[in-house]
Amino acid sequence: xxxxxxxxxxxxxxxxxxxxxxxxxxxxxxxxxxxxxxxxxxxxxxxxxxxxxxxxxxxxxxxxxxxxxxxxxxxxxxxxxxxxxxxxxxxxxxxxxxxxxxxxxxxxxxxxxxxxxxxxxxxxxxxxxxxxxxxxxxxxxxxxxxxxxxxxxxxxxxxxxxxxxxxxxxxxxxxxxxxxxxxxxxxxxxxxxxxxxxxxxxx
Numbered sequence: 001x002x003x004x005x006x007x008x009x010x011x012x013x014x015x016x017x018x019x020x021x022x023x024x025x026x027x028x029x030x031x032x033x034x035x036x037x038x039x040x041x042x043x044x045x046x047x048x049x050x051x052x053x054x055x056x057x058x059x060x061x062x063x064x065x066x067x068x069x070x071x072x073x074x075x076x077x078x079x080x081x082x083x084x085x086x087x088x089x090x091x092x093x094x095x096x097x098x099x100x101x102x103x104x105x106x107x108x109x110x111x112x113x114x115x116x117x118x119x120x121x122x123x124x125x126x127x128x129x130x131x132x133x134x135x136x137x138x139x140x141x142x143x144x145x146x147x148x149x150x151x152x153x154x155x156x157x158x159x160x161x162x163x164x165x166x167x168x169x170x171x172x173x174x175x176x177x178x179x180x181x182x183x184x185x186x187x188x189x190x191x192x193x194x195x196x197x198x199x200x201x202x203x
Contacts, residue, residue, distance in 0.1 A: 002100050002196065004073065011073040013192055014080065014098055015185075018123050019105035020115040021084030024144040027175035028105060029081055032185060035178065077189060084119070093126050101188045102139035105175075106161060108151040117160055138191035141170040142184040147177065 003012040017025040029047070038044045082092040104123065106116040124134050143157050154172060162170055169187045173180015 014078045015101045017081045020119040023107040024175040025081040031181045101192045147174040
């Protein structure tokens with residue numbers, strides 16, 4: 001749920017990067033944090049890492065230079081990752097609270113397909129537990145690690161993860177090389193801004 005800050009004239013939007021363990025969620029956030037363009041340093045929050053013994057959740061926020069203003073409000077984006085391991089499912093649910101948009105990062109290696117499908121189902125289940133429906137939330141898919149050997153065809157990944165009446169945007173990439181990272185981010189921010197513009201126009 002986007003937060004409107006009347007004092008700073010900011011619309012805060014929460015985007016969560018979801019996916020199985022070691023699929024590239026953390027790498028996505030690190031690339032964005034290193035390369036995102038902001039007007040001044042204070043417009044980019046520090047990368048915060050909430051580490052467990054074997055996994056971690058990352059978070060930072062930023063106010064981009066070209067943030068579209070909606071009714072005079074600048075848009076600040078908050079980016080989160082969820083821990084990939086199943087034992088931290090409670091943390092995943094906490095991170096998903098108030099989510100506005102999702103980037104689902106899938107590992108393109110053939111032997112990771114079952115984990116991708118399991119993680120996507122877990123996302124759906126966790127949203128339901130929060131009384132939310134994935135069909136109501138803008139999201140995009142990122143088929144990561146395309147630079148590795150033994151990757152599944154994009155068509156097969158679409159069949160497993162994007163098999164719906166109206167397909168969502170999907171991007172191939174290699175987050176470690178910053179490929180597909182900003183394409184995914186730009187699309188989810190565009191979808192969210194269009195949603196808020198449409199909603200504000202109806203009010």
